[in-house]
Amino acid sequence: MTAYDRLNSVNNVLAPPSSSSIVSQEDIPQKPYRTTVVGSGNWGSTIAKVVAENCIERPQEFDQTVRMWVYEELINGEKLTEIINTRHENVKYLPGIMLPANVMAVPNIVDACRGSDLIIFNIPHQFLSNILKQLKGKIDPRTRAISCLKGLDVNRDSCQLLPDVIFHELGINCGALSGANLAPEVAQCKWSETTVAYRIPDDFRGRGEDIDKQVLKHLFHRPYFHVHVIDDVSGVSLAGALKNVVAMAAGFVDGLGWGDNAKSAVMRLGLREMIHFANLYFPDCEERTFTEESAGVADLITTCFGGRNVRVGKYMAKNKVAAQEAERVLLNGQSCQGIFTTKEVYEFLSKRGTIGDFPLFHVTYDIIYNGFPMEKLPERIERSDERY
């Protein structure tokens, strides 16, 4: 029995054999891939947990230590990194969930990423630019990345997707992970699906030498977290950003007590506007990412029923308060991405002169930023079917 066979049989005990758990000898890297998760909010910590579980099960493929960059803070006088590294729990952002012991919290961002083969970005959008500044010039260009961020980068006339921002700043190839993934449910190992998008770069070094689709499947797929790996990085990123605008509108309908039919109508039109936005400005997106993938229609559904943005929209409608007030009351310092994305999308579309094509995005902006009465939402979107 070779070492390879022995390791495979250990793996088979830990995870019952399935088509995705078989590793052919040529896919075993010379040196196990080192991974880093940048971010330790509830979603960052959850993804670190998923990845660390797979690293333990696949010692041939992955280095056993998963570094997690943690913004250092004191919890009752104790450093959060020390709590995580000794008690294996992120008591602040993911309390009650044990992290595998091979998740190593690192307070310095450069140390956390040094020598990594794959960096997984999982921080709120608004921290990205500062993080990238600290990493610029310090990352080997052969490093690969996956963005779990939700958002868009709208500047003057341009609208950039976040994997592209990461590529431009650090010069490293970046994919995306997004799906119907409310973090607390994934952390509790409740079954869900996700979509990973990755394009093999021109300087790909070959099987067993570089991150490819199979490596990503092995790193993220769990019995409770089903991964589908596709090419469409733009579609996955865009869907993850735009769904939060739709969720705000769905929240209004919830708060008004208009029922399931009305909410479905808002989600239907929202999905259409997401696809229309992609067709107009990111023609490399594939429509089926929106209609068939977990990152598309499924994430839209879960976000409109269980996420932060829908809760903020609902609270606004029920209590007649502004978005920022609802965010402050409900989210305890966490951010409601939809408030920002709604504004960015509106400003971008207005400059391009196409806001008229997006009646739901438009009315959502007017409700949040111009005090437009949300009861009139149906009138504003009524004729949209005649348009495209």
Next chain:
Amino acid sequence: MTAYDRLNSVNNVLAPPSSSSIVSQEDIPQKPYRTTVVGSGNWGSTIAKVVAENCIERPQEFDQTVRMWVYEELINGEKLTEIINTRHENVKYLPGIMLPANVMAVPNIVDACRGSDLIIFNIPHQFLSNILKQLKGKIDPRTRAISCLKGLDVNRDSCQLLPDVIFHELGINCGALSGANLAPEVAQCKWSETTVAYRIPDDFRGRGEDIDKQVLKHLFHRPYFHVHVIDDVSGVSLAGALKNVVAMAAGFVDGLGWGDNAKSAVMRLGLREMIHFANLYFPDCEERTFTEESAGVADLITTCFGGRNVRVGKYMAKNKVAAQEAERVLLNGQSCQGIFTTKEVYEFLSKRGTIGDFPLFHVTYDIIYNGFPMEKLPERIERSDERY
């Protein structure tokens, strides 16, 4: 001021002008169209209400009386038709909702349909064949129809859509109406959308002489019930039938307490299987009916969150009882269409040898009819993404 202008100004008071409320003189029929609703359950009574409201507002276009066929029964010794015609309330199936006085309940099916220009079928699927038997040979072939039914007609090797069944039995052109329309919400005038599908037949008699898309929009569209009229009768009918299978599976996930991510995953895969079914067996269906219309993705969402089928699935999971027992306990004599459709779809696909392409439909059947443990649902659908 002509009679036409006077009537138009009355209409404008009743319903504020919108693009859809303008009737050009050539569209005014010689004789106002007569309409009949066949069926008086909660959805039948609700559609009669919608139609009757529009008939009042459009006296040039529509006869003022909307006949509604009611299966006669005694309620505390009083005939249901008499209660509806005097108290204007369907106390049995839509209690608490006032029907317009121009809804006329008729106990005899042939009397109800005689001389109608448009018959709107809105009964449970299982009553259709008996109804069609009674009408056969008694309907003018120039009559048109709209089916609001949900279901499929699977016999031996064939799978027929219900508008086609109506056409074959009565020889009249039949469209379909379906959408994200939980009946109680529409009855209460809560805002929703729907899709009407209609193909202009070869023997179309011309504008003002025959039912066309504009007539249908005028008959069904309300300020609280937004109608989009399309061509794809097959897509609308098929989506309305198949979504009930998905809703059963969504109910299992609900009852198991697996959360929103898991439910979205089931709905995502369900939507894909619905489209795949259409592509294989009804190639005239348009994919966008499923992904863009109220009858597609929106109805799937509302059905998986608020309908009968999801409640039955959930009850099965929570109480570990059979589907028929859950139906009996929950629905008070009403039927859970998903139980039947799941079987019909399974039998049809098995005979065709394609059931392997439909892991969600298959496992839903096995759970309802073969006692397959619903906890194992994720394993059964895991590899489906690799398939098509």
